[in-house]
Amino acid sequence: MTAILTRAERPYDPADLSSLAFWSGTWRDREKTFAELRAERPISWHRPVKNGLFEDPNDQGFWAVARHADLVEVTRRPADFISGEGILFESMPKEFLDAGQGFIAMDPPRHTKIRRLMAAAFTPKQLARIDDHIVANARRIVDDIAERGEIDFVTEVAALVPMHNICDMVGIPEEHRRTIAYESQFPDGWRDPRLLQGADPLGRVAQAIMTCQAIAMELVEARRRKPENDLITAMVQAEVDGERLTDEEISAIFFLLIVAGNDTTRQSTSHGLKALTDFPEQRAWLMEDLEGRMPMAVEEIVRYATPIMTFRRTAAHDTELGGHHITAGDKVIMFYSSANMDTEVFDHPERFDLSRSPNKHVAFGGGGIHHCLGAQLARRQLAATFHELLTRLPDIHTVGEPELGNGNFFHTVLSMRAEFTPEKKR
Amino acid sequence: MKIVVDRTKCSSIGLCEATAPDIFQIGADGELSILIEDISEDRRTDLEQACENCPTQALSIED
Secondary structure (H helix, E strand, C coil), X not given: CCCCCCCCCCCCCCCCCCCHHHHHCCHHHHHHHHHHHHHHCCEEEECXXXXXXXXXXCCCCEEEECCHHHHHHHHCCCCCEECCCCCCCCCCCHHHHHHHCHHHHCCCCHHHHHHHHHHHHHCHHHHHHCHHHHHHHHHHHHHHHCCCCEEEHHHHHHCHHHHXXXXXXXXXXXXXXXXXXXXXXHHHHCCCHHHHCCXXXXXXXXXXXXXHHHHHHHXXXXXXXXXXXXXXXXXXXXXXXXXXXXXXXXXXXXXXXXXXXXXXXXXXXXXXHHHHHHCHHHHHHHHHCHHHHHHHHHHHHHHHHCCECEXXXXXXXXXXXXXXXXXXXXXXXXXXXXXXXXXXXXXXXCCCCCCCCCCCCCCCCCCCCCCCCCHHHHHHHHHHHHHHHHHHCCCCEEEEEEXXXXXXXXXCEEEEEEECCCCCCC | CEEEEXXXXXXXXXXXXXXXXXXXXXXXCCCEEECCCCCCHHHHHHHHHHHHHCCCCCEEEEC
């Protein structure tokens, strides 16, 4: 056991996980640092992220959890490592946490009750029931590009499939969808000058939250008058501990659902097409039995993409992790992109291997109470999208290198060119 | 074998349903139902995995 040091006394690990430069590189660049940490210093203390959004004088750093086994342990100790203080690296103004993070940043018992309200819509059986619908959404998106031969894959495919599916489930009509999908990028994308276009980061995040809140409230009013079969109606009608959810709570859950629904599968789809381009032998293997091999392929696409790279917990009290004394209030960051490359769990994790089995990736979480609500939705969407693309546009491939984001949360692809032989007019 | 659900812990996360959909089901009300009351011995591995996977340790096997 290491000596107990206060936050201010702890020396910082020499590896850099905190600079914008680190997050502006590729995952392969970052993996060099993660590999060193996993091998030598699997739990390490780092200087705070400098972000310019919000200066928190009490933010003295964070613990980095790099190994698969430790990450699983942290997610499975929700009483020791809580979410209610925030789930991002950075400290955030309290109003942002309340307005933007919904039940993802809640702890039991409230988390349990709110999450249960959503559960029925996302179970494997329910997703199987709406699979025709998910397939139809994928088809209509491929219809729109099929004759073009050249597209920006992110905006024309990867962003649209999850946008339509989550909006269908939540109950967001067509006219609001593009706005919702665009605004959902800012809770992570505020670091990126290409997205900000000169706007003040804090103001721009607030604007994104307010824009989505206004849409949420409009829909809440509409569903109170006339219930539909969607998640907004479920939230409007729900009672938790004998009380209705407040408008603020519904707004925050709404915001969580659209961000989590849009910005995750978007990244997996983009990284997936890039990997299928870079590993033609894997693609050939998949094509030999597209239907039968798709479920395995989807798991590997999700591992390889790791659309969410980090989640934070905060120590609820003094505790211990991997031989380190963790002090109450310490930030503990789990690095999913590192855990998904852990050689203790994966053979040659650097290889994109669609036949990988078992594939114990943590892209949907380490199996704790915050395990991805939308995991089955994501799987169904990726299967539908790649099935549609690979059968109708069999030579679709990326061209050049994707333009990557610089955030530390989503593994963002901002844009990526794709080309294919156009489908003949039908 | 029987499956016992601790209702104070279950959050309806649904990993059990993903493991054994013929035994576990999250209903429209978000409540977990056990679809088979007396589960045959040859399903023990599935049940153990469902118990092990449960994020809230809400499941146990009763022989």
